[in-house]
Amino acid sequence: MRKVLLTGAAGGVGTMIRPLLREIYPELVLSDLIEPANLQANEPFRAADLADLAEVEAAAEGMEGILHLGGFSVEGPWDTILQANIVGCYNLFEAARRQGVKRVVFASSNHAMGFYPRRSHVGIDAIHRPDSRYGVSKAFGEAVGAMFADKHGLGVLSIRIGNVGDKPIDKRRLAIFLHPEDLVQLMRIGLEHPAIGYEVVYGMSFNERAWWDNSRAYALGYRPRHRAEDHVAFALEGEARNPPDPVGDFFQGGTFCSAEYTAGLPD
Ligand code: 15L
Numbered sequence: 001m002r003k004v005l006l007t008g009a010a011g012g013v014g015t016m017i018r019p020l021l022r023e024i025y026p027e028l029v030l031s032d033l034i035e036p037a038n039l040q041a042n043e044p045f046r047a048a049d050l051a052d053l054a055e056v057e058a059a060a061e062g063m064e065g066i067l068h069l070g071g072f073s074v075e076g077p078w079d080t081i082l083q084a085n086i087v088g089c090y091n092l093f094e095a096a097r098r099q100g101v102k103r104v105v106f107a108s109s110n111h112a113m114g115f116y117p118r119r120s121h122v123g124i125d126a127i128h129r130p131d132s133r134y135g136v137s138k139a140f141g142e143a144v145g146a147m148f149a150d151k152h153g154l155g156v157l158s159i160r161i162g163n164v165g166d167k168p169i170d171k172r173r174l175a176i177f178l179h180p181e182d183l184v185q186l187m188r189i190g191l192e193h194p195a196i197g198y199e200v201v202y203g204m205s206f207n208e209r210a211w212w213d214n215s216r217a218y219a220l221g222y223r224p225r226h227r228a229e230d231h232v233a234f235a236l237e238g239e240a241r242n243p244p245d246p247v248g249d250f251f252q253g254g255t256f257c258s259a260e261y262t263a264g265l266p267d
Contacts (some may be wrong), residue, residue: 001103001191005063007028007070007092011050012217013107013164014069014207016180017187018043019208022069024188028048031059032070049069050088068092075132075256085137093148102154106145108200110162110176111135113261116211118175123213124200131253142200149198157190159183160212167231172241172254175200175211175234178203179226189220192206196220204228211252 003129006021009030010015018036021028022043029044034203040047048059050070060066072084072091072197097103114131116122128139138160145156160175164183182205190196201217201231204210205226214222248258250266 001025002027003029003063004065004067005031005046005060005109006067007031007048007059007210008068008073008107009045010034011069011073013073013161013180013183016164017184020180022188024184029063040258050091053081053091053095056088056091057098060092060095060099060101063096063099063101066092066101067105067107067187068095069107071137072134075134075259076249079135079168081133085134087142089137089141091162092143092146092261093154096154097148097152101154103157103191104145104148105187105195106141106156106158108142108160108171109135109138110156110160110202111158111253111256112138112142113177113196114251114256116252117250118172118211118252121211124202124216129163131251131256131261135253137258146198155190156198157186158198158200159186159190159203160200164203168228168235168241169238170235171239172248172252173238174228174232175207175209176234176252177205177226177231179205179224182222182224182226185224186217188224189222190216193220 004025010032028155031046044061048055115129130136148154151155162178163173164178168174168177202212202214206224208226248254251257
Protein backbone atom coordinates (compact mmCIF):
# COMPACT_ATOMS: atom_id res chain seq x y z
CA MET A 1 0.00 0.00 0.00
CA ARG A 2 1.68 3.20 -1.17
CA LYS A 3 -0.90 5.70 -2.39
CA VAL A 4 -3.00 6.68 0.61
CA LEU A 5 -5.41 9.61 0.98
CA LEU A 6 -6.11 11.14 4.40
CA THR A 7 -9.39 13.09 4.53
CA GLY A 8 -9.97 15.54 7.37
CA ALA A 9 -6.24 16.23 7.32
CA ALA A 10 -6.65 19.75 8.73
CA GLY A 11 -8.68 18.59 11.76
CA GLY A 12 -7.42 17.86 15.27
CA VAL A 13 -6.77 14.13 14.83
CA GLY A 14 -5.56 14.56 11.24
CA THR A 15 -3.00 17.09 12.40
CA MET A 16 -1.74 14.74 15.15
CA ILE A 17 -1.26 11.74 12.89
CA ARG A 18 0.01 13.35 9.66
CA PRO A 19 3.70 13.14 10.62
CA LEU A 20 3.32 9.54 11.83
CA LEU A 21 1.56 8.47 8.64
CA ARG A 22 4.12 10.17 6.41
CA GLU A 23 6.87 7.95 7.84
CA ILE A 24 4.89 4.85 6.88
CA TYR A 25 3.32 6.08 3.64
CA PRO A 26 5.77 8.46 1.92
CA GLU A 27 3.25 9.09 -0.89
CA LEU A 28 0.49 10.18 1.53
CA VAL A 29 -1.92 12.74 0.01
CA LEU A 30 -3.89 15.07 2.28
CA SER A 31 -7.43 16.29 1.74
CA ASP A 32 -9.81 18.64 3.53
CA LEU A 33 -12.14 21.52 2.73
CA ILE A 34 -9.31 23.98 3.16
CA GLU A 35 -5.54 23.55 3.13
CA PRO A 36 -4.00 22.91 6.58
CA ALA A 37 -2.24 26.06 7.82
CA ASN A 38 1.12 24.35 8.29
CA LEU A 39 1.19 22.30 5.06
CA GLN A 40 4.75 21.13 4.34
CA ALA A 41 6.42 21.07 0.91
CA ASN A 42 6.38 17.24 0.92
CA GLU A 43 2.62 17.08 1.64
CA PRO A 44 0.52 16.96 -1.56
CA PHE A 45 -2.93 18.40 -0.93
CA ARG A 46 -6.26 17.96 -2.75
CA ALA A 47 -9.08 20.23 -1.57
CA ALA A 48 -12.49 18.53 -1.57
CA ASP A 49 -15.93 19.23 -0.14
CA LEU A 50 -17.25 15.83 0.95
CA ALA A 51 -20.77 16.90 -0.01
CA ASP A 52 -19.62 17.20 -3.66
CA LEU A 53 -19.16 13.76 -5.23
CA ALA A 54 -17.12 15.05 -8.20
CA GLU A 55 -14.65 16.75 -5.86
CA VAL A 56 -14.34 13.64 -3.67
CA GLU A 57 -13.83 11.47 -6.74
CA ALA A 58 -11.05 13.77 -7.95
CA ALA A 59 -9.40 13.52 -4.52
CA ALA A 60 -9.65 9.70 -4.58
CA GLU A 61 -8.17 9.33 -8.08
CA GLY A 62 -5.18 6.98 -8.19
CA MET A 63 -5.44 6.04 -4.50
CA GLU A 64 -5.08 2.49 -3.18
CA GLY A 65 -6.32 3.30 0.32
CA ILE A 66 -8.29 6.04 2.06
CA LEU A 67 -8.21 6.99 5.73
CA HIS A 68 -11.53 8.77 6.14
CA LEU A 69 -11.38 11.18 9.06
CA GLY A 70 -13.24 13.94 7.21
CA GLY A 71 -16.59 15.33 8.23
CA PHE A 72 -18.03 17.13 11.23
CA SER A 73 -16.35 15.71 14.34
CA VAL A 74 -18.75 16.66 17.15
CA GLU A 75 -22.49 17.18 17.65
CA GLY A 76 -23.96 19.82 15.36
CA PRO A 77 -27.15 21.04 13.69
CA TRP A 78 -28.86 18.38 11.58
CA ASP A 79 -28.13 20.05 8.26
CA THR A 80 -24.42 20.24 9.06
CA ILE A 81 -24.30 16.57 10.05
CA LEU A 82 -26.42 15.64 7.03
CA GLN A 83 -24.12 17.26 4.49
CA ALA A 84 -20.72 16.47 6.04
CA ASN A 85 -21.31 13.05 7.59
CA ILE A 86 -24.25 11.46 5.80
CA VAL A 87 -24.02 12.75 2.22
CA GLY A 88 -20.26 13.21 2.64
CA CYS A 89 -19.64 9.70 3.94
CA TYR A 90 -21.73 8.09 1.20
CA ASN A 91 -19.86 10.15 -1.41
CA LEU A 92 -16.53 9.03 0.01
CA PHE A 93 -17.37 5.32 -0.33
CA GLU A 94 -18.95 5.83 -3.77
CA ALA A 95 -15.89 7.75 -4.95
CA ALA A 96 -13.66 4.96 -3.60
CA ARG A 97 -15.66 2.36 -5.54
CA ARG A 98 -15.60 4.36 -8.77
CA GLN A 99 -11.86 4.93 -8.51
CA GLY A 100 -11.01 1.29 -7.73
CA VAL A 101 -9.68 2.05 -4.22
CA LYS A 102 -8.90 -1.21 -2.39
CA ARG A 103 -9.27 -0.22 1.27
CA VAL A 104 -11.13 2.40 3.30
CA VAL A 105 -10.58 2.95 7.00
CA PHE A 106 -13.60 4.76 8.41
CA ALA A 107 -13.19 6.89 11.52
CA SER A 108 -16.31 5.88 13.40
CA SER A 109 -16.76 7.00 16.99
CA ASN A 110 -17.55 5.84 20.49
CA HIS A 111 -20.62 8.09 20.10
CA ALA A 112 -22.25 5.48 17.84
CA MET A 113 -22.53 3.48 21.10
CA GLY A 114 -22.70 6.32 23.63
CA PHE A 115 -25.98 5.38 25.32
CA TYR A 116 -24.58 2.16 26.77
CA PRO A 117 -24.15 2.61 30.52
CA ARG A 118 -20.58 2.86 31.74
CA ARG A 119 -21.14 -0.26 33.84
CA SER A 120 -21.72 -2.38 30.71
CA HIS A 121 -19.06 -4.04 28.59
CA VAL A 122 -19.84 -3.91 24.87
CA GLY A 123 -18.34 -5.79 21.97
CA ILE A 124 -18.65 -5.34 18.24
CA ASP A 125 -21.87 -7.38 18.01
CA ALA A 126 -23.86 -5.03 20.26
CA ILE A 127 -26.44 -2.88 18.47
CA HIS A 128 -25.77 0.82 17.92
CA ARG A 129 -26.99 3.16 20.67
CA PRO A 130 -26.00 6.58 19.27
CA ASP A 131 -25.95 9.47 21.71
CA SER A 132 -26.34 12.35 19.24
CA ARG A 133 -27.02 13.24 15.60
CA TYR A 134 -23.24 12.93 15.25
CA GLY A 135 -23.36 9.41 16.72
CA VAL A 136 -26.19 8.49 14.34
CA SER A 137 -24.03 9.65 11.41
CA LYS A 138 -21.21 7.37 12.60
CA ALA A 139 -23.58 4.38 12.83
CA PHE A 140 -24.70 5.28 9.28
CA GLY A 141 -21.08 5.44 8.11
CA GLU A 142 -20.43 1.96 9.52
CA ALA A 143 -23.48 0.66 7.65
CA VAL A 144 -22.37 2.28 4.39
CA GLY A 145 -18.91 0.76 4.81
CA ALA A 146 -20.40 -2.69 5.39
CA MET A 147 -22.60 -2.36 2.29
CA PHE A 148 -19.69 -1.33 0.04
CA ALA A 149 -17.60 -4.18 1.45
CA ASP A 150 -20.28 -6.83 0.96
CA LYS A 151 -21.66 -5.59 -2.36
CA HIS A 152 -18.52 -4.28 -4.07
CA GLY A 153 -15.62 -6.09 -2.39
CA LEU A 154 -14.06 -2.96 -0.91
CA GLY A 155 -11.99 -3.79 2.21
CA VAL A 156 -13.34 -1.65 5.05
CA LEU A 157 -12.32 -1.21 8.66
CA SER A 158 -14.52 0.92 10.93
CA ILE A 159 -12.65 2.13 14.00
CA ARG A 160 -14.94 3.29 16.83
CA ILE A 161 -12.52 5.90 18.04
CA GLY A 162 -12.45 6.81 21.72
CA ASN A 163 -10.58 10.00 22.62
CA VAL A 164 -7.35 10.67 20.75
CA GLY A 165 -4.58 12.54 22.52
CA ASP A 166 -1.31 12.26 24.41
CA LYS A 167 -3.12 12.11 27.77
CA PRO A 168 -6.74 11.54 28.86
CA ILE A 169 -8.15 14.71 30.42
CA ASP A 170 -10.83 13.17 32.71
CA LYS A 171 -12.32 9.87 33.89
CA ARG A 172 -14.41 9.26 30.76
CA ARG A 173 -11.47 9.98 28.49
CA LEU A 174 -9.33 7.67 30.66
CA ALA A 175 -11.69 4.77 29.85
CA ILE A 176 -11.57 5.52 26.10
CA PHE A 177 -8.01 6.85 25.73
CA LEU A 178 -6.37 6.33 22.33
CA HIS A 179 -2.81 7.45 21.76
CA PRO A 180 -2.19 8.72 18.18
CA GLU A 181 0.49 6.03 17.63
CA ASP A 182 -2.02 3.31 18.51
CA LEU A 183 -4.59 4.86 16.17
CA VAL A 184 -2.04 4.72 13.36
CA GLN A 185 -1.37 1.06 14.19
CA LEU A 186 -5.11 0.31 13.83
CA MET A 187 -5.24 2.27 10.58
CA ARG A 188 -2.34 0.23 9.20
CA ILE A 189 -4.25 -2.94 10.00
CA GLY A 190 -7.19 -1.57 8.01
CA LEU A 191 -5.01 -0.73 5.02
CA GLU A 192 -2.62 -3.68 5.04
CA HIS A 193 -4.03 -6.75 6.82
CA PRO A 194 -4.57 -9.35 4.08
CA ALA A 195 -7.96 -10.52 5.39
CA ILE A 196 -10.05 -7.37 5.74
CA GLY A 197 -13.53 -7.72 4.26
CA TYR A 198 -15.61 -5.69 6.67
CA GLU A 199 -14.39 -5.29 10.24
CA VAL A 200 -15.23 -3.16 13.27
CA VAL A 201 -12.79 -2.48 16.10
CA TYR A 202 -12.68 -0.12 19.04
CA GLY A 203 -10.12 2.65 18.93
CA MET A 204 -8.53 2.53 22.35
CA SER A 205 -5.04 2.02 23.72
CA PHE A 206 -4.37 -0.68 26.35
CA ASN A 207 -6.98 -0.08 29.03
CA GLU A 208 -7.63 -1.89 32.29
CA ARG A 209 -10.91 -0.04 32.89
CA ALA A 210 -12.28 -0.36 29.35
CA TRP A 211 -16.01 -0.44 28.60
CA TRP A 212 -15.38 -2.31 25.37
CA ASP A 213 -14.33 -5.80 24.34
CA ASN A 214 -11.64 -5.20 21.71
CA SER A 215 -10.72 -8.84 21.09
CA ARG A 216 -11.33 -8.53 17.33
CA ALA A 217 -8.63 -5.84 17.09
CA TYR A 218 -6.18 -8.12 18.94
CA ALA A 219 -7.09 -11.04 16.67
CA LEU A 220 -6.18 -8.81 13.71
CA GLY A 221 -2.76 -8.21 15.25
CA TYR A 222 -3.28 -4.98 17.22
CA ARG A 223 -0.78 -4.58 20.06
CA PRO A 224 -1.25 -1.11 21.58
CA ARG A 225 1.95 0.51 22.80
CA HIS A 226 0.28 2.97 25.17
CA ARG A 227 -1.50 2.34 28.44
CA ALA A 228 -4.32 4.51 29.80
CA GLU A 229 -3.51 3.68 33.42
CA ASP A 230 -0.16 5.47 33.13
CA HIS A 231 -2.16 8.72 33.10
CA VAL A 232 -4.62 7.98 35.90
CA ALA A 233 -3.49 10.80 38.23
CA PHE A 234 -3.68 13.42 35.47
CA ALA A 235 -7.14 12.22 34.38
CA LEU A 236 -8.59 12.16 37.88
CA GLU A 237 -7.26 15.65 38.55
CA GLY A 238 -9.14 16.82 35.45
CA GLU A 239 -12.26 14.92 36.53
CA ALA A 240 -12.36 16.84 39.81
CA ARG A 241 -12.84 20.06 37.81
CA ASN A 242 -15.86 18.69 35.84
CA PRO A 243 -19.33 19.81 36.99
CA PRO A 244 -21.63 16.96 38.12
CA ASP A 245 -23.67 15.50 35.25
CA PRO A 246 -26.02 12.70 36.37
CA VAL A 247 -26.85 11.68 32.80
CA GLY A 248 -23.41 12.17 31.23
CA ASP A 249 -21.67 10.44 34.14
CA PHE A 250 -23.93 7.41 33.81
CA PHE A 251 -23.57 6.77 30.08
CA GLN A 252 -20.42 6.13 28.07
CA GLY A 253 -20.97 9.11 25.76
CA GLY A 254 -20.75 11.68 28.58
CA THR A 255 -21.93 15.18 27.66
CA PHE A 256 -23.00 13.98 24.19
CA CYS A 257 -25.71 12.06 26.12
CA SER A 258 -26.73 14.82 28.51
CA ALA A 259 -26.93 17.52 25.82
CA GLU A 260 -30.58 18.09 24.78
CA TYR A 261 -31.59 15.16 27.05
CA THR A 262 -35.28 15.10 28.01
CA ALA A 263 -35.83 11.48 29.13
CA GLY A 264 -35.93 10.50 32.80
CA LEU A 265 -32.84 10.23 34.99
CA PRO A 266 -31.09 6.85 34.48
CA ASP A 267 -30.74 4.39 37.34
C1 15L B 1 -15.47 12.04 19.15
O1 15L B 1 -15.99 11.27 18.37
C2 15L B 1 -15.10 13.41 18.75
O2 15L B 1 -14.71 13.48 17.40
C3 15L B 1 -14.04 14.02 19.62
O3 15L B 1 -14.03 15.42 19.37
C4 15L B 1 -14.29 13.74 21.09
O4 15L B 1 -15.48 14.39 21.50
C5 15L B 1 -14.41 12.25 21.32
O5 15L B 1 -15.37 11.69 20.47
C6 15L B 1 -14.79 11.92 22.78
O6 15L B 1 -15.72 11.17 22.98
O7 15L B 1 -14.11 12.40 23.68
